[in-house]
Amino acid sequence: MRELVDDLSGIRIAIFDLDGVVYRGQTLIKNIDNIIQELKDLSIKVVYNSNNSTITRQMYVERLYGLNIPCEYSDFYTSASITAMEITKIKINSNIYVIGEIGLREELRAMGHNVIKKPSKSGYNDVDFVVVGLDVHFTYNNLAIAQRCILEGGAQFYATNADVTLPVSDGLMPGAGVMVNAVETCTGQKPITIFGKPEPHGINMILDDLKVPANKAVIFGDRAETDILAGNRAGIITAMVLTGVYSKEMVDELEKKSNSIDINLLPDFTFNTLDEIFK
Numbered sequence: 001m002r003e004l005v006d007d008l009s010g011i012r013i014a015i016f017d018l019d020g021v022v023y024r025g026q027t028l029i030k031n032i033d034n035i036i037q038e039l040k041d042l043s044i045k046v047v048y049n050s051n052n053s054t055i056t057r058q059m060y061v062e063r064l065y066g067l068n069i070p071c072e073y074s075d076f077y078t079s080a081s082i083t084a085m086e087i088t089k090i091k092i093n094s095n096i097y098v099i100g101e102i103g104l105r106e107e108l109r110a111m112g113h114n115v116i117k118k119p120s121k122s123g124y125n126d127v128d129f130v131v132v133g134l135d136v137h138f139t140y141n142n143l144a145i146a147q148r149c150i151l152e153g154g155a156q157f158y159a160t161n162a163d164v165t166l167p168v169s170d171g172l173m174p175g176a177g178v179m180v181n182a183v184e185t186c187t188g189q190k191p192i193t194i195f196g197k198p199e200p201h202g203i204n205m206i207l208d209d210l211k212v213p214a215n216k217a218v219i220f221g222d223r224a225e226t227d228i229l230a231g232n233r234a235g236i237i238t239a240m241v242l243t244g245v246y247s248k249e250m251v252d253e254l255e256k257k258s259n260s261i262d263i264n265l266l267p268d269f270t271f272n273t274l275d276e277i278f279k
């Protein structure tokens, strides 16, 4: 059995971002299934924290099984499941207008909320929250309804995440931030809270659920402005892995600018591939 490098030898939880760390598009990143198994063999709990709210946790379980990574429903913390948990703390059994896909709608429903398809003309007042996430079927009409719920009905505006882009196997697509910005523009309001990374809600939830102190957890991420920033804000160990969005040059560039940027953007460690976490 291989051992972890000394810097990581005390960790008890490994939090993996998914896109760019475990897979790219539909393709498993080389050897990551074996690396995850080796961590588990060292009694390290592996969990997954993704900003992608479009699919449910059950769909993530099936996706990872399909890539030869055994996992459980409770191993996943998506921006959709985190949003559903946090919204429930604000109000139970609420009425919500959603811009988003099945992942977000189902996670909210599973927590007892009523997801409204289309409020009636007099129904905008009944909508408690407008929750915005990535929606590839986003339309002008969705935006108009969200605007009315907020401006006429007084609904509170929340977002799953504000990623500007979504990496896919052959490049980039628009991310959830585009929809969030659209709602922001036509209402003049910013989301009250954005629940996904770089906010630390998800990581704090993981530490709470697993009852492990922050200094015993590491996040493996491929983006400074989401994964690394969230990890540093939560006070856990942060490790950049260069298999996704960020290159070595981009990390060097951040380090050069360290006097003028948020210091929390800088990872504690950078690995070319996660094979390097073992001796």
Ligand SMILES: [Mg+2]
Binding pocket: 017, 018, 019, 020, 021, 221, 222, 223, 244
């Ligand atoms: Mg990623």
